[in-house]
Amino acid sequence: MYERPGYRTLGGRLRDNVRRYIRKQLELPRQEIAELIEANKRAAMWLAIAGALAFATLITLLVLLVAVVALIPREWLAIGVLGLAIGTAVAALVLGIRGGMAVPALLGALVLTAIGVAAYLFFTELALAALLLTIALAVATGAMGVGGYKRLELRGPTRTITSMKETIQWAKARLLGRSAS
Numbered sequence: 001m002y003e004r005p006g007y008r009t010l011g012g013r014l015r016d017n018v019r020r021y022i023r024k025q026l027e028l029p030r031q032e033i034a035e036l037i038e039a040n041k042r043a044a045m046w047l048a049i050a051g052a053l054a055f056a057t058l059i060t061l062l063v064l065l066v067a068v069v070a071l072i073p074r075e076w077l078a079i080g081v082l083g084l085a086i087g088t089a090v091a092a093l094v095l096g097i098r099g100g101m102a103v104p105a106l107l108g109a110l111v112l113t114a115i116g117v118a119a120y121l122f123f124t125e126l127a128l129a130a131l132l133l134t135i136a137l138a139v140a141t142g143a144m145g146v147g148g149y150k151r152l153e154l155r156g157p158t159r160t161i162t163s164m165k166e167t168i169q170w171a172k173a174r175l176l177g178r179s180a181s
Contacts, residue, residue, distance in 0.1 A: 028157075040153055079120065085119065108139075
């Protein structure tokens with residue numbers, strides 16, 4: 001009637017199933033790593049676009065500032081620069097304390113305040129005002145870079161690791177008996 005498969009047939013099926021399973025297990029990490037790379041490529045692309053837009057915005061803002069500076073009396077402008085420096089120093093100090101970095105934040109706030117006082121006292125020197133603006137732009141650029149870095153997905157193939165752990169537990173249960181799990 002029906003033929004029962006022999007040991008050779010059963011062994012061949014078992015071998016084919018094990019090969020297929022191993023092939024699938026090897027495809028999972030490849031697929032997961034490809035997904036991580038694709039997600040980070042998109043994040044880097046958006047960060048680059050945001051950086052280019054920020055650069056263009058800064059250029060237009062600088063043009064606007066130069067036009068406004070030409071209209072404002074120097075004494076008022078010196079007071080405005082001092083206020084901006086002190087306000088930035090206070091903001092840096094608050095953010096640093098909240099971030100758990102009080103000493104660097106205090107040093108940064110002191111440096112910004114000193115730059116503001118120097119700009120107030122010597123505002124007729126255009127180079128000093130340019131220095132203050134350059135330092136402020138450098139700080140903003142660093143903050144954006146750190147923010148972009150924190151948004152990247154830097155992790156390993158977690159699904160693959162979980163799948164391998166489950167496979168090992170299953171194999172132990174099957175090979176060593178039900179009580180091994």
